[in-house]
Amino acid sequence: MTAAIPTDSITERRTGADGLSWMRLENGVNLVGNQADDQPVGVLLPLDEAWPVRLAAADRLYRQLIERNADPPITPHRRERLKRALRTIDGRQSGASYRAIATAFFGADRVAVEPWKTSSLKAQVARLAAYGRMMIARGYRQLLQGKYR
Incomplete structure (x- = not known):
């Protein structure tokens, strides 16, 4: 056909x-x-x-x-995580701190709610940075191969 x-x-x-x-x-x-x-x-x-x-x-x-009805190759949640990870890397390469990145993602009020040293948002931004570094180093190949971590 x-x-x-x-x-x-x-x-x-x-x-x-x-x-x-x-x-x-x-x-x-x-x-x-x-x-x-x-x-x-x-x-x-x-x-x-x-x-x-x-x-x-x-x-x-x-x-x-x-x-005209193909499913996206990655889920919306995974796509958002990838975008945030790459934005985190961009921010870090531009000299932004984890706190500044967290403020951009989650807002100043939410960042100020808990002590920064033990903040779950700080840990989340650190994980996004690690994921972004991995994607830049080798992860894009996994995306092309249909393997989404």
Whole structure:
């Protein structure tokens, strides 16, 4: 079964004299192949150790492009944790203290409620910093492989 790629998701397209097409989609995905009237012909996936990951990614791509109902590859909670961890690292690299980061995330009133030295918010920001450092060092590969810690 083939289905049309929604034209509003195509940002750029080129077709050669030989009928081979290239198109860039709004989400940054590039599709290459023999296409007619936006009908996808197929997907070529290498048979390697990453086969299960590639197959799952191809399925998500199909559901996103064709059915427009793909589940996010990571949960909203996990996505928020990742965003906060990377924002924590950005703050630390800009010279912000854990207290300043906690104030930005949780507000000054909540930070002031308990003594900072033993604060659960301080511990949470420290864990976010450790997670952010791990993601920068090697964790992004796990995201690409479908392994979400």
